[in-house]
Amino acid sequence: MPLTDNFGRSIHDLRISITDRCNYKCVYCRTGTNGAAYAELPFEDYLRMARILVGLGITKIRLTGGEPLLRKGIVEFVRDLARLRTAAGKKPEIALTTNGHLLAEIAQPLKDAGLDRVTVSMDAVDAERFARITRVPNGYESVLAGVRASRQAGLDPVKINCVLLRGFNEDQIANFGKFAREERVVVRFIEFMPLEEDRVWTPEIVVTLDEIVSRMAEYLPLEEIAHERSETARRYRFSDGVGEIGIIAPVSHPFCGHCSRIRITSDGKLRTCLFSVWDHDLHELMRRGATDEKLIEFIVKVVEKKEERHHIGEPGFVPASRTMVHIGG
16 A cells, blocks of 8 residues: 555655754754754664555655764664565665764664665865864764765765855855765755754755856866656766766755655654644554554555645745754754
8 A cells, every 4th residue: 555645646755763862063953052852762663663654655764863873773773674575575775864973883784784875964075164063073084984984885875965055155065076076975965944943044045056056067067867756856967977966956946746755753753744834643653552553544644634845935934843953854
């Protein structure tokens, strides 16, 4: 029974936040005064949710946070997820989004357990700027070591996510182009969305897809390449064929019409959109002893009502009920 919503979209991507905690305090994400706000669940609860959802057609699972590598037992959890089987009898794709600070030592064990891919959040490629953004000294070398360890472990393609803010780090665009080519990773730029704790977002802060392509062309021209309809990123390669760039442009080029994602928060709430203004408490049903059949019925009804699109920048826009760090990146 594949999951679909009332707009005919097939839902096959699941993101699970396994912790609300983070060891970085990136200035565009956290105020620096707030810590974790929501609970963590035992891994067996996330595993039950994942098992049910894989049975409903989920084929890709991404683990997020907070910072997921702060959770002890994550390697064993990945191994348990890798034992699940889709309707086609295959292991679901398992990916991880991390800030990379703790990645170097755990990349190979995660690969051995069944992790397929890793995405590292990284908003500058020089150590001083990186420290100012993350408010963590000496973090850049740790993250770079994690990126390289992931490539060595075969977690390809290793992706780097960079959130761009005007007047903050848009001067890093060409440097990230060089980084993509030299480190043999895929760099993906993300337009800044109104999901930060301070709620300081304005349209003027957004560095748009068109501007990113134009600025990168000052370094080397880009050529667009094909991507799957449900992919969030538009994909480009450099004109000489060496290196790939992605641009995730939910503000200037929304992709809601092809969205295939749902999310589970660290405290077990089901969210059908990043910008949902309400949560659906899946874990509370589990806590009350709901059977798998009751959980399936609940999930199907929630997914059917998935929002058609977000309304960023429109009059009357209502911010999401949680900020990004409390939803799961």
